[in-house]
Amino acid sequence: xxxxxxxxxxxxxxxxxxxxxxxPYWVWMLERVGIEWRRTIGLxxxxxxxxxxxxxxxxxxxxxxxxxxxxxxxxxxxxxxxxEAAERDGRDSDFERLRELSREVFQRLRDRCEAWRSRDAEAxxxxxxxxxxxxxxxxxxxxxxxxxxxxxxxxxxxxxxxxLGNWLICYRALECxxxxxxxxxxxxxxxxxxxTADTEALRAVFDWNGDAEDVMYAFWHRELADIMGVxxxx
Amino acid sequence: xxxKKRTMLRKPRKYIEPSFHAYVHxxxxxxxxxxxxxxxxxxxxxxxxxxxxxxxxxxxYAKYDVEPAIEAxxxxxxSIDAKSAxxxxxxxxxxxxxxxxxxxxxxxxxxxxxxxxxLFPELAxxxxxxxxxxxxxxxxxxHSGTDRTEIGMRYAEWLRILNRMADHLDCLAxxxxxxxxxxxxxxxxxxxxxxxxxxRAVAGAIEFRLTDAWMWDFARRYYDLGALIALxxxxxxxxxxxxxxxxxxxxxxxxxxxxxxxx
Numbered sequence: 189x190x191x192x193x194x195x196x197x198x199x200x201x202x203x204x205x206x207x208x209x210x211x212p213y214w215v216w217m218l219e220r221v222g223i224e225w226r227r228t229i230g231l232x233x234x235x236x237x238x239x240x241x242x243x244x245x246x247x248x249x250x251x252x253x254x255x256x257x258x259x260x261x262x263x264x265x266x267x268x269x270x271x272e273a274a275e276r277d278g279r280d281s282d283f284e285r286l287r288e289l290s291r292e293v294f295q296r297l298r299d300r301c302e303a304w305r306s307r308d309a310e311a312x313x314x315x316x317x318x319x320x321x322x323x324x325x326x327x328x329x330x331x332x333x334x335x336x337x338x339x340x341x342x343x344x345x346x347x348x349x350x351x352l353g354n355w356l357i358c359y360r361a362l363e364c365x366x367x368x369x370x371x372x373x374x375x376x377x378x379x380x381x382x383x384t385a386d387t388e389a390l391r392a393v394f395d396w397n398g399d400a401e402d403v404m405y406a407f408w409h410r411e412l413a414d415i416m417g418v419x420x421x422x
Numbered sequence: 423x424x425x426k427k428r429t430m431l432r433k434p435r436k437y438i439e440p441s442f443h444a445y446v447h448x449x450x451x452x453x454x455x456x457x458x459x460x461x462x463x464x465x466x467x468x469x470x471x472x473x474x475x476x477x478x479x480x481x482x483y484a485k486y487d488v489e490p491a492i493e494a495x496x497x498x499x500x501s502i503d504a505k506s507a508x509x510x511x512x513x514x515x516x517x518x519x520x521x522x523x524x525x526x527x528x529x530x531x532x533x534x535x536x537x538x539x540x541l542f543p544e545l546a547x548x549x550x551x552x553x554x555x556x557x558x559x560x561x562x563x564x565h566s567g568t569d570r571t572e573i574g575m576r577y578a579e580w581l582r583i584l585n586r587m588a589d590h591l592d593c594l595a596x597x598x599x600x601x602x603x604x605x606x607x608x609x610x611x612x613x614x615x616x617x618x619x620x621x622r623a624v625a626g627a628i629e630f631r632l633t634d635a636w637m638w639d640f641a642r643r644y645y646d647l648g649a650l651i652a653l654x655x656x657x658x659x660x661x662x663x664x665x666x667x668x669x670x671x672x673x674x675x676x677x678x679x680x681x682x683x684x685x
Contacts, residue, residue, distance in 0.1 A: 221459055222457075222459030222460065225457070226456075226457035226458075226459075228451075331603075334603070335599075335600060335603065335670065338596060338599040338600070338670070338673075339670060339672045339673055339676070341596050342596070342673050342676040342677060343676060348618070348619060349592050349595050349596060349615045349618050349619075350615055350616055350618060350619035352595070352599075352615050353595075353611075353612040353613070353614075353615025353616040353649075354612075354615075354616075356608050356609075356611055356612035356615065357609075357612050357649060359608060360608045360609055360612065363608070381433070385646075386644075386646050386648070388457055388458045388459060388644040388646070389643075389644050389645075389646035389649065391643055391644070392616075392643040392644065392645070392646070395643070401642070
């Protein structure tokens with residue numbers, strides 16, 4: 189049972205944003221919670237969700253997706269293409285496919301790099317670096333934004349610290365992803381820490397501003413209005 | 423050689439093992455029944471009760487003072503005992519019901535103090551039923567027609583302490599955010615941030631079981647015990663020290679910047 193108080197619908201700001209947006213992958217995933225069985229998701233699957241979540245917050249994730257596409261691997265290219273299509277068109281079939289494919293991102297990357305390295309170590313190194321650079325710049329931007337956000341609490345403007353905690357969990361996931369890519373690049377590097385998330389907790393984990401449920405609800409409301417042929421109020 | 427070295431260097435764990443919180447975490451992870459979105463409000467409060475006792479255990483290992491919360495529970499149990507004795511003197515049929523339920527409360531507190539690995543299953547069972555007992559005792563007291571002022575005050579005191587703990591964790595998380603973040607204690611910091619709302623949710627759940635009122639929307643989200651207890655094996659709250667941890671310059675400016683001018 190998930191009780192959403194009716195006042196949330198009046199969050200006009202969220203509804204305005206949603207009215208002009210395509211449903212992102214992370215919102216689609218949050219909608220699955222409660223419909224599907226609870227499960228634990230690994231770093232790979234979480235990573236693609238995180239890219240979608242970051243994109244919603246206006247972080248530029250395109251260089252990461254492009255780097256995946258340029259790994260000279262048909263499956264990684266398909267993951268990148270499906271991600272772009274899902275975020276562009278918001279189709280359920282793309283979301284489903286992306287979820288399926290995203291479970292193997294890092295394994296696929298590892299296999300690809302190992303095979304590539306044996307033939308052309310330099311090219312393999314360059315391809316991994318192409319992925320690492322935008323990931324690191326995402327991490328730095330996220331870090332700066334988090335520090336800035338925590339200052340806002342002292343100005344009396346921040347949402348609940350729990351939202352900051354959720355943000356930190358996502359930051360940790362990004363760090364783990366970077367460490368994993370580093371370990372793929374350099375097999376002698378320290379083994380990366382594992383990261384898992386409970387699907388039941390995703391609604392909290394992706395709530396960075398206290399509005400994740402408002403966003404979800406606004407998309408649901410828009411879809412309902414579309415089905416019923418009702419024009420939405422501004 | 424490198425592989426051998428890697429296996430020899432054990433990664434620090436996120437929580438203490440063996441411990442009650444580790445036991446509960448593993449049990450919840452194993453048990454697919456506990457899908458939050460499929461629970462009714464009663465079951466949600468029960469789960470929060472179990473997680474709360476596990477969380478107190480984790481905080482205690484991290485040198486956080488949980489005594490006020492445990493003592494408030496003990497005072498509540500004593501008040502209920504006194505009331506059941508009073509009802510027994512008046513030959514009320516509710517006296518034995520209340521005494522029996524409260525005996526389980528006392529046993530739970532005893533097990534929390536003992537912290538014996540062999541008794542974790544019993545403690546987990548009692549903690550899971552804690553919210554049900556709270557409601558049943560309250561109902562029995564209501565039906566007995568006795569004066570509940572003192573017990574009401576004990577409940578209020580317990581809730582006040584939980585909310586105060588939440589406020590304190592809020593304050594610690596924000597004040598030491600910058601230093602902990604720079605030290606790379608990301609998961610510990612996240613756990614402290616999440617703990618604030620978790621404690622408020624527990625207080626909200628107790629309030630709901632007593633009054634049916636939704637003062638805090640405890641059902642809104644699932645609190646992942648794994649994230650709550652992931653403070654780190656080496657972590658303790660002594661690290662959140664005002665004398666050694668530097669505030670972010672902007673925060674220091676906001677908090678103390680204008681103080682000299684005002685003086």
